[in-house]
Amino acid sequence: MxxxxxxxxxxxxxxxxxxxxxxxxxxxxxxxxxxxxxxxxxxxxxxxxxxxxxxxxxxxxxxxxxxxxxxxxxxxxxxxxxxxxxxxxxxxxxxxxxxxxxxxxxxxxxxxxxxxxxxxxxxxxxxxxxxxxxxxxxxxxxxxxxxxxxxxxxxxxxxxxEYAEDSIVRHLYVNVKPRELYPVLKFVAHFQASGLHLTDEEKQSISGFDIEKIAGPLMTEDGIKGILQQVRMMNPAKFDEKVKKIEAFGMEIVNFELASNLNKYVGIDQPVLAHGDLWATNVLWKEKKEEWIVSKIIDYQGIHMGNPAEDLVRLFVSTLSGPDRQKYWEELLEKFYNFFLEALQSQKAPYSLEQLKESYRCYFVFGGVGLVQLFGPVTQRKLTMCSPDENVEEYQKVVLGKMEHLLDDVEKFHLHSRNVTKSYKKPVTRI
Missing domain, CATH: 3.30.200 (Phosphorylase Kinase; domain 1)
Known part of the structure; x- marks a missing residue:
């Protein structure tokens, strides 16, 4: 047998x-x-x-x-x-x-x-x-x-x-400074620019990414209720009212159609190469002379052709403090776009800066809600592994600060993206 x-x-x-x-x-x-x-x-x-x-x-x-x-x-x-x-x-x-x-x-x-x-x-x-x-x-x-x-x-x-010697992860409970992200922005820019030259065979070899198939089993009505309840329990006094506002939107905040087809809503004709999982734990850092230097970007399991803002939303939400992200996101997108134009050299850009910013606003809700789970069980599990000399209380404060601002922006950007989808006009097919 x-x-x-x-x-x-x-x-x-x-x-x-x-x-x-x-x-x-x-x-x-x-x-x-x-x-x-x-x-x-x-x-x-x-x-x-x-x-x-x-x-x-x-x-x-x-x-x-x-x-x-x-x-x-x-x-x-x-x-x-x-x-x-x-x-x-x-x-x-x-x-x-x-x-x-x-x-x-x-x-x-x-x-x-x-x-x-x-x-x-x-x-x-x-x-x-x-x-x-x-x-x-x-x-x-x-x-x-x-x-x-x-x-x-x-x-x-x-x-x-390759093993990146002496490199570490700066997890969700660490606030990265906006300027420290410049090398990551340059990497994403060159990654997207180089990806524009993929052959049809190469594109086919990385095709098949289906965000609804992967995230759908978790982002059901019951799943979202559970996720938001986990958020509420992180700090009921601070988060209860914010969570109630998001709960009032119901399943509207889980818009697979917008997330999967964002390019058509913002008018981008050519998809770009997306890492697909560019959050805090997939960026490795080295400390040199009391400064943090980006060492490697790892884990390409989510690779696909998609929208240029996908990676940037996940990167900003997971690494920056809430106030820094709210204050500098447009400035950082502008910095990224300049890196992108440099990487393109004389090649025409497949999207404009304004389309990039609009993509960020529209993808923020789906990308942000998707990261909420990582602020909860994954981060809490990691915190239990901290050494006795680490300030876990301070780490918790950082996580709560990021979550507070994330909830505010999920509400704000949902209202924006809802208007975008309502006003979207399908192209007229001419016979």
Whole structure:
């Protein structure tokens, strides 16, 4: 009797409960890095980045290479999709909406397929970026090797990449200064500009991102009520009235149509390359002479062709203090647009500065509400992991400050975007 292989939604027997074994790594390393070396018995494996995300196991590997090759790294980061938490999500969905065995099997299969596709798109964009000129303007970590999922490989996907030594994450509970974001803005500008030259085949290799399929199970009517209740309980005295105003909008604030098709509403004809998950934990920093310098931008699982403001909304909401974001968002968009024009050189810009600002206003509600969950359980889990010498009380104050201003702006920008969608006129089809 042949046992059915476990899916990536279940624990495996490999490294740190994944399905990937050392032997799997060695096979790909030898093939793609052109070496006969293996990972010796003294190789050290350490899980890093716990509490910064929910889609992957991230492991620092310090190899003891059995054969010395100059091109082999002394350390590398191994990223493996690890989505056991999806079991809990599916359980919640089934509790609210019971299904037949056939329907439930289809739901599990959908999630498995979606996670495989997300990983494969990240592998594909890494390969595309490696071919671009002006790599010095980009902040992607170098990728050494990778393995995609396919019909024969259902549960052993991974990426081995450069380790950014001495780099840290400045989580949601840290306020980044507006000027410190300039290198990130320049990166996004060059990323978008270079993405305008993708071939049809390259675009196809990163297509398939469906925000409604990914976020839809969480952003139901009951899901939104639960999210807003979590926000209310963060500080009932301060947030109750603000949450009530948003609750009054009902499911209007979850506008998948606007989020997925924003370009048509603001008049942008050509979509641009979007990172898709550019929030605080995907920016790595180094401290030099008491200044914070951006080191790397990581995690391209959400890669897609989309609207130019998507990444900027998530970046500003998750990194800046509430007052700084409200005061400087237009100035930062102007700075970004100048970087974008520089990156384009003589090429015509696919959108104007005003279209960028209007995109920011219209995407803010969907992007902001999507981040609310990260201010709650993800951040609280991370805070429990802080060392005794860290000022957790101050961190909590920062999170509450960002949330307070986020709630204000969700209300304001929802009223704005609602008017945009109401006044939108479909193009006239001429025969």
């Amino acid at each position: 042949t046992l059915k292989p476990k899916t990536i939604l279940e624990n495996g027997d490999g490294l740190f409960d994944t399905h990937v074994t050392v032997e799997d790594l060695e096979e790909v390393i030898q093939d793609q890095m052109k070496t006969n070396s293996k990972l010796g018995k003294s190789t050290k494996y350490t899980v890093i980045g716990e509490g910064n995300g929910i889609m992957s196991r991230v492991i620092l590997v310090e190899p003891q290479w059995t054969i010395s090759d100059d091109h082999l790294p002394s350390k590398f980061v191994l990223k493996i999709p690890y989505c056991v938490h999806i079991q809990g999500l599916i359980g919640q969905m089934l509790a609210m909406n019971p299904m037949s065995e056939e329907q439930e099997a289809g739901l599990w299969a959908m999630w498995e397929s979606e996670i495989q596709s997300i990983h494969n798109r990240e592998v594909n964009i890494n390969k595309i970026v490696e071919k671009w000129d002006k790599r010095e303007d980009l902040l992607n970590p170098r990728v050494y090797f990778s393995k995609k999922y396919d019909s024969e490989n259902r549960n052993k996907g991974f990426i081995g990449m």
